[in-house]
Amino acid sequence: MKKEVQDLVNAGVMLPLMEEFYTIQGEGFHKGTAAYFIRVGGCDVGCHWCDVKESWNADLHPPTAIESIVENAAKYSKTIVITGGEPLTWNMDPLTEMLKSQGMQIHIETSGAYKLTGTWDWVCLSPKKMKLPTKEVYKAANELKVIIFNKDDFRFAEEQAAKINENCILYLQPEWSKRDKMVPLIVDYVMQNPQWKVSLQTHKYLNIP
Numbered sequence: 001m002k003k004e005v006q007d008l009v010n011a012g013v014m015l016p017l018m019e020e021f022y023t024i025q026g027e028g029f030h031k032g033t034a035a036y037f038i039r040v041g042g043c044d045v046g047c048h049w050c051d052v053k054e055s056w057n058a059d060l061h062p063p064t065a066i067e068s069i070v071e072n073a074a075k076y077s078k079t080i081v082i083t084g085g086e087p088l089t090w091n092m093d094p095l096t097e098m099l100k101s102q103g104m105q106i107h108i109e110t111s112g113a114y115k116l117t118g119t120w121d122w123v124c125l126s127p128k129k130m131k132l133p134t135k136e137v138y139k140a141a142n143e144l145k146v147i148i149f150n151k152d153d154f155r156f157a158e159e160q161a162a163k164i165n166e167n168c169i170l171y172l173q174p175e176w177s178k179r180d181k182m183v184p185l186i187v188d189y190v191m192q193n194p195q196w197k198v199s200l201q202t203h204k205y206l207n208i209p
């Protein structure tokens with residue numbers, strides 16, 4: 001990547017755009033809501049079960065001016081979900097300012113591993129063991145969504161819930177490839193610990209992106 005372009009990406013006025021699409025939010029608190037998804041490339045958290053490994057290498061995704069991203073989004077929806085990859089790899093201030101100027105509601109899906117930039121109407125924090133969230137993301141999170149891949153993830157979920165702000169809504173979500181094994185365990189756990197709720201990747205059941 002040319003240095004001038006890299007500087008613009010580093011400043012957050014261009015972003016490595018992996019894909020953008022209008023669909024239904026499948027997970028968590030806003031499931032069932034139509035939203036425009038902006039998937040930004042770049043993530044070095046390294047979850048072995050990650051279902052978007054193609055997002056990891058930012059260099060594979062074209063640096064795209066945020067004006068063009070916002071212009072496309074405005075054609076579809078007032079609800080925007082910024083996801084990745086790990087969107088907080090980049091400075092989210094310029095993109096969210098521009099989306100806000102269009103009156104949009106902006107949500108982020110993040111592991112919280114990096115500095116919290118941007119202005120958000122909803123922060124979905126999905127923490128990962130390999131790179132824990134920063135303190136500021138624990139404070140800002142509206143929902144905590146812990147992915148359950150194995151039994152130890154229940155312990156991790158409680159550890160994360162102990163760090164989160166008191167208004168945050170708590171979700172346990174089965175990792176897709178383990179859903180047959182983990183769903184019964186999650187159901188039992190939530191019945192015994194009703195401060196948690198079940199989140200499912202309903203978009204995968206609906207066969208939509």
Ligand code: SF4
Binds near residue numbers: 045049050111
């Ligand atoms: S943080 Fe998200 S994008 Fe990054 S490796 Fe983990 S699941 Fe994949």
